[in-house]
Amino acid sequence: MTSTTQPQKSIYHRLFSILPLLRKPRNFFFYILPFSIILGRIIPASTASAFNDAGVAMVQIIAFPAIPLVLSAVMISIANIFSVSERSREDRFRFSSRFVVSLSFALLFGAVLALLLSLYQAPGVLSPDAKLSIGRFMLDVTDIRIGEIPIVESTVNDLWITKIIPSNIFADASSGQTLKVISGSILAGLAISRLNRDLTQPLLSLLRSINTISVQLLYIVLNLAPLVLICLIAGAVSTINAEIVVALLNFTICVFLTAIASLGVSRLVFRRFTSSRERAGLHVNPVDSVFLLSLSTGSSMTAYPLMFQTLKSMGRDESEVEASASLSLLIARLGNVTYNVIAIVFALNLYEVALTPIRLAEVAALGIVTGISAAGLTGVATVPTIAVALLYFQVPAPPVLVLLLAIDPILTLPRAATTGVLAMSISVISSVRSSPKGESHVSETNLGLLAQSPEGPVVEGG
Amino acid sequence: MIRLFLRFLLSTVCAAVLLFPLQVSAAENSFIEGIQQRGFLKVGLPPYNTPPAYYLEPGSEDLQGYDVELAKGLAEKLGVDIQFDRSSTSFNQLVKRVGADDFDIAIGKLGLTYNRLFDAFPIQYLSFRHALLADRSFVASLGVDPDDSKFGDILRQSKIRIGSIENSTWETESRANFPNAEFVGFKNWSAAKNALINYDAKSDGPTIDAIYRDATEIKPIVYDQPDLSLKYVPILFDNIIDRKSIYLSEKGRIGLYDFVDNYLRREWGGIKSDTNILDEFQSFYLPSDS
Numbered sequence: 011m012t013s014t015t016q017p018q019k020s021i022y023h024r025l026f027s028i029l030p031l032l033r034k035p036r037n038f039f040f041y042i043l044p045f046s047i048i049l050g051r052i053i054p055a056s057t058a059s060a061f062n063d064a065g066v067a068m069v070q071i072i073a074f075p076a077i078p079l080v081l082s083a084v085m086i087s088i089a090n091i092f093s094v095s096e097r098s099r100e101d102r103f104r105f106s107s108r109f110v111v112s113l114s115f116a117l118l119f120g121a122v123l124a125l126l127l128s129l130y131q132a133p134g135v136l137s138p139d140a141k142l143s144i145g146r147f148m149l150d151v152t153d154i155r156i157g158e159i160p161i162v163e164s165t166v167n168d169l170w171i172t173k174i175i176p177s178n179i180f181a182d183a184s185s186g187q188t189l190k191v192i193s194g195s196i197l198a199g200l201a202i203s204r205l206n207r208d209l210t211q212p213l214l215s216l217l218r219s220i221n222t223i224s225v226q227l228l229y230i231v232l233n234l235a236p237l238v239l240i241c242l243i244a245g246a247v248s249t250i251n252a253e254i255v256v257a258l259l260n261f262t263i264c265v266f267l268t269a270i271a272s273l274g275v276s277r278l279v280f281r282r283f284t285s286s287r288e289r290a291g292l293h294v295n296p297v298d299s300v301f302l303l304s305l306s307t308g309s310s311m312t313a314y315p316l317m318f319q320t321l322k323s324m325g326r327d328e329s330e331v332e333a334s335a336s337l338s339l340l341i342a343r344l345g346n347v348t349y350n351v352i353a354i355v356f357a358l359n360l361y362e363v364a365l366t367p368i369r370l371a372e373v374a375a376l377g378i379v380t381g382i383s384a385a386g387l388t389g390v391a392t393v394p395t396i397a398v399a400l401l402y403f404q405v406p407a408p409p410v411l412v413l414l415l416a417i418d419p420i421l422t423l424p425r426a427a428t429t430g431v432l433a434m435s436i437s438v439i440s441s442v443r444s445s446p447k448g449e450s451h452v453s454e455t456n457l458g459l460l461a462q463s464p465e466g467p468v469v470e471g472g
Numbered sequence: 473m474i475r476l477f478l479r480f481l482l483s484t485v486c487a488a489v490l491l492f493p494l495q496v497s498a499a500e501n502s503f504i505e506g507i508q509q510r511g512f513l514k515v516g517l518p519p520y521n522t523p524p525a526y527y528l529e530p531g532s533e534d535l536q537g538y539d540v541e542l543a544k545g546l547a548e549k550l551g552v553d554i555q556f557d558r559s560s561t562s563f564n565q566l567v568k569r570v571g572a573d574d575f576d577i578a579i580g581k582l583g584l585t586y587n588r589l590f591d592a593f594p595i596q597y598l599s600f601r602h603a604l605l606a607d608r609s610f611v612a613s614l615g616v617d618p619d620d621s622k623f624g625d626i627l628r629q630s631k632i633r634i635g636s637i638e639n640s641t642w643e644t645e646s647r648a649n650f651p652n653a654e655f656v657g658f659k660n661w662s663a664a665k666n667a668l669i670n671y672d673a674k675s676d677g678p679t680i681d682a683i684y685r686d687a688t689e690i691k692p693i694v695y696d697q698p699d700l701s702l703k704y705v706p707i708l709f710d711n712i713i714d715r716k717s718i719y720l721s722e723k724g725r726i727g728l729y730d731f732v733d734n735y736l737r738r739e740w741g742g743i744k745s746d747t748n749i750l751d752e753f754q755s756f757y758l759p760s761d762s
Contacts, residue, residue, distance in 0.1 A: 138699070145698030152701065154611070156624035157711030360702065361609065401615065406608035408618055409702060 032236035038306040046240045050247025058248035065241030068234045069309070075224040075231065076311050077183050080336055081195050082221035083314075086214060087333030088199025095207060105330050109440035113342055116432050117382075119275070120344040121374040124268050124351035129370075133261035133352060134359025140257035144413060147254050152409045192340055225315050235307045242308070246419035254416045261356050262417060268348045269424035269431075273301045276431035283438045288324040296320040297431055304430030308422045310339055313430040317437055330441035338436035343392075345429030347381030349421065350396045357400055357410040369403075376402060392425075393418055503727020504550065507576055512553040515543045516566050516575035518582075519558050520637075520660055522689075524756045525581045538753070539579045542597070542718075546577070546735055562639035567592050570719045576728065578719040581686070583641030593725040594717030597736050600686035600746040602645065602712040604634070605668065605693055605704050610681040627707070635664045635680035641714070642684050649712060656680050665693060669700065682707075686714050687746035692757050 032042060053061065092102055136144065176182055176194030183191050202210045255262065276297045281289075299320075300313045314335055321331040338344075354373045358365060365373075376399035384392040393414050400407040414421075507513055517535070521527035526537040535556055547554040557575055560566035563582060570578035571592035584594050614630060616623050631652050636642035638657025646655045658664040664683045671679060683690070690706050720728055736742065750757055 141699040141702060145694070145701040148701040149694060149698055152705060154618040154623070154705055154707040156627070156707060156709050397617065401612070401617070404609065404612040404615070406612045406705070409608065409705070 029233040029236055038236075038239070038302070042236055042239050042306075043243065046243035047247050049240065050244040053244060053248050055248050058245045060245075061241045061248070062245035065238050065245060068238040068241065072228075072231045072234060072238065072307070072309060072312065075227040077188065077191060078220050079224035079228065079311075079314070080188065080340060081179070081183060081191055082217040082224065083332050083336040084192055084195035085199045085202065086217050086221060087329045087336070088196055089202035089210065089214065090329035091333055092200055092203035093207075104442075105327075105333075105440060109334050109337070109436070112436045112439040113338060116338070116344055116436050117342060117347060117378050118374075120268075120272070120347045120381075120428070120432060121351050121377050123271055123275075124264075124348035124377065125355070125370060125374055127264050127267050127271065128352050128355035129365070131260050131264040131267065132359060133258070133264050134356035135260070136257065136360070143253040143257040147416065148409055148412060151412055154408075188340060192337070225318075228312065228315060232307070232312055235312070239306065239308075242419060254413065255420070258356075258413060258417055261352065262420065264352050265349055265421050266424050268352065269301075269305070269345075269428045272344070272348070272428045273297065273431050276301075276435045279435040280438055284324065288443070291323075297434055300430045300434045301427050305423050305427040308426050310345065310426045310429035310433065313434070314339055317430075317434050321437060321441060325443045326441040327443070331437060334437040334440040335433065338433035339429065341382065342433060342436065343381050343384050343429055344432035345425035345427065346384040346392050346395070347378050348428055349392075349425045350381045350384075350399065351377030353393075353396050353410070353414055354399050354403070356414075357396075357405045357407075358403060360410065361405050363403060363405060372402070373399075501727050503576075503723050504731065507550055507552055510552070512555045513543070513547040513550060513577070514575040515547075515554060515556050516560060516570050516578035516580075517556050517558045518563055518566055518580040519560055520580075522581060522661070524753045525688075526579075538749075539581065542740060543577065543579055545739055546732060549735060549739075550731070563637070563641060564588070564639045567719050570724070571721050573721045573723060576720075576724060577732070581716050582719055583645070583686075584715040584717050585641050585644045587644060588641070588719070592719040592721060593729070594715070594719055595729060595732050595736065596715045596717045596743055597740060598714075598716035598745075598749070599743050600688055600714045600716055600749075602649070602684070602709040602714055603687040603690035604682040604684050604707040604709075605690045606632075606682035606707050607668070608703055608705050611705060611707075624709075632682055633680045634682050634684045635667050636684045637661055637664060645712075645714070646684055649709075661685070661689065669693075669704070686716075688749050691746075691750060695757050 031037065050058075091097060091105055174189050174193050176190040176197070179191065179194035179198065182194060202213070277295060280295070280297050296316070300316055303313045303316060304310045317335045317339075318331055321335070322328050351373060354377055355365070358369070358373070363369070380395045380399050383398075384395045394411055396414075397407045397411060400410060517526055517539070522537070524537050526535060526539040528534065529536050540556070543556070544554055560569055563580075564587070566578050566580070567582060567588045568591045569575065578592070581598070581600075582588070582594075584596070588594070610632065611618060611627075614623070614626055616626050628650055629652055630650075631654065632650060633654045633656060634646045634650060635656045635658055636646065637660060643655055643657055646653060656667070658667060664680075667680055668683050687706075687708055690708075694701050694704065694706060718732060720732070744752075
C-alpha cells in the first residue's frame, strides 16, 4: 500500500513544486512559450476549443480573488488615508492631488505615446495582399442579418458613467461589476474615515483579514499561470489565422512597442521618484518584474501583490501604496487606453479617414474614455469598448472588432504589461515614505513574486 | 357477300372505337397535348446572363444553369424537345408574355410581386432572402449598431440610395420595403455592381449606397472579391423572402401546374433556399474552396 502511494505522492508533489518555478519570466520565454507554440502546431484544430476552455476556466480561478481584494484594499486604504484622526488635512490633500495628477498625467501620456507610435507605425494602412487576407477572413463573419432573433442586446450605446455608480456593493461584487465595487468601496472608505475608530475597527479587522486571505489565495492560484498560458497559447496558435497576424503586423508591432516604451518610461519614473536609499536593497528592477509578470500571465491584477510588497518594503506609506496601486490598476487601465488609441487609429486608417489634429485629439480623448470604461473587464471582453469611439467617427465597427478579436489572444499580453508598469509608476509617484525607519527593510523575497518559494511569502495583506 | 362486307365494316369500326380512346387519353389535358403535338416546350428566359441560374456558356451559344436544367427536365418528362426564348426586354415583360401565352412557362429567378400576379400564375421553386450589398460607411452613418434590434427598422426608414436592375422585381420590392429610399435602375446587374464598387461619375449616373437583390446574387460578389468585405457588407433580410417562381399562363395553370408541381417535388427536391443553392453550387460561388 505504502509502496504504491509513495510514488504517486512524489509525482504530484513534483508537479506542484514545478508550477511555481515555471512562473519565472525566464522560464516563460525559454520553456512555456516555445512549448505552447509547438503544442499548438501539433494539436488538431478540433481540440483547440478544449484547450481554450481549460485556459479560460483557469483564468477565471486566477481572477476569483480580485473582487474581495479590491473591495478590501480600497476600503481599508481610503479609510486610513482620509481618517481625520490619523492624518492631517495636508497629508490627505497631498496624496489625493498627487494621485489624481499622476493618474491624469499617465492617462494623457499613455494616449499621446500610443498616438505618436500609431502615426509612426501607421496601423491599418494595408497592402492589397493584406486587404485580401482580411477580406477572406471576414467572409460570412461580418454579414448583417436582419430579422433573426438577437442573441444579445447591444450595449454599445450605454453610458459608461452608469457602470460606475454603485447600486448594492454586495450585489455588484457578486455580479462581477468591478467598477461599481471600486466606487462603492471608495464611498464606504470615505464614510469609515469619518467615523470613530472604535466603531469601525471590527469591520476594518474583517476587511484586513479578507485582504490577507485574498492575497494569499492569489499566490496559490497564480501557480496555475503556466498551465493557463500553455492552454491559451496552444489553443490560440492552433486556431489563430496566421494570415491575419501578418496582415495586421503593423498594428501588432505598435501595441508591443507601446508596452516596451511604457516599460522604459516607468523605469525612468521609478528612478526619478525613488531615492537611492530606497533602492539600495533591490537586486532586480521591480518595474521589470511587474512587466514580466503581467506579460506572462496576461493579467495586470496579478502584479498587485508584487507592487504592494515592493513599495511597502521600500518604506512607502502602506495605505497610500494600497490605494494607489489598486485604483490605478483597476481604474486607469492604461494598457487599454493605449490599445484603444492604436485600435481607433487603425480603424480610421483602414477606412481612409483623414487624421487631422482635431481628430487626433478626439482619438486621444475617446481612447482614454473607452479605456477607462474597460475597468472590470478582462481579456477579449475589453476589445468591444472601442465600438463607442468607432460609432462616433462613423467608422464601421463590426469588421474592425472582428479583426481585433482575431489577434487579441496575442495582444492581451502587452496590454496587461502596459497597465501593470504604468500603474506602478502612478503608485511610485503618488505614495511617499511613511517613516524613516521603514526604509531599510527591503528583502529579496519582497521583489520576487516571480522568484518566491513554492509556498509563497508570508503576506500581511496591507 | 354484301352482308359479309357489312360485318367486316362493323367489326372494323368497333375495333377502331375500342382502340381510339387509348390515344385520346393524352388529349384529356389539352394544354399538354398542344405541347406534345408541337414537339417542344416553349420556355421564356430573361435576356440576361445570371450564372449559375441561366447563362450562355462563354465562347458558345449553349445555355447553361440550374433554371435551364430544370426546364430541360420538364421537357424530358413531357417527352418533347425544348426551345428557349430570350427576346423579352425585361423580367416584367417576360412575365407579361407568358401570361399572354407567348411561352408555355417562364423561368429565370423570377421574383413574386403583386403586379406580376396580375399577369401570370406562379409556382414557387426557390426561397431566397432579400439582400443588400451596402457601403459600410453608409451603415455606420445610421448611428446604430447593426446588432441592435432597432437597426432593421432604421435601415428600412433611411434615405438609402438603392441600385438594381430596372423594371425588375427589385424595383418594386425596393419601393415596398424601403419607403424613403431612392431607387436607381440600371440596364443590368453588372452596371448596378459597377455603380457601387467602381463608381465613375461620368458613366454611372447618381451615386448609390447599396445594391439590392437576393442573397445568391449579393454573397457571390464578396466571395469573388474578398477584399471588398472591408468596404461593403452583405445585409441579409431573414424576414423578407423572395419567392422565386416559374410563371404560367391561365391555360398553363390549368394544364401544366400539377405536372410542374409534381416535378418540383419529386425531381427538383422541393423549394430550395439561398443557402441550399450556395452550398449546391459551391464550386461556382467559391471556386478556390472546391
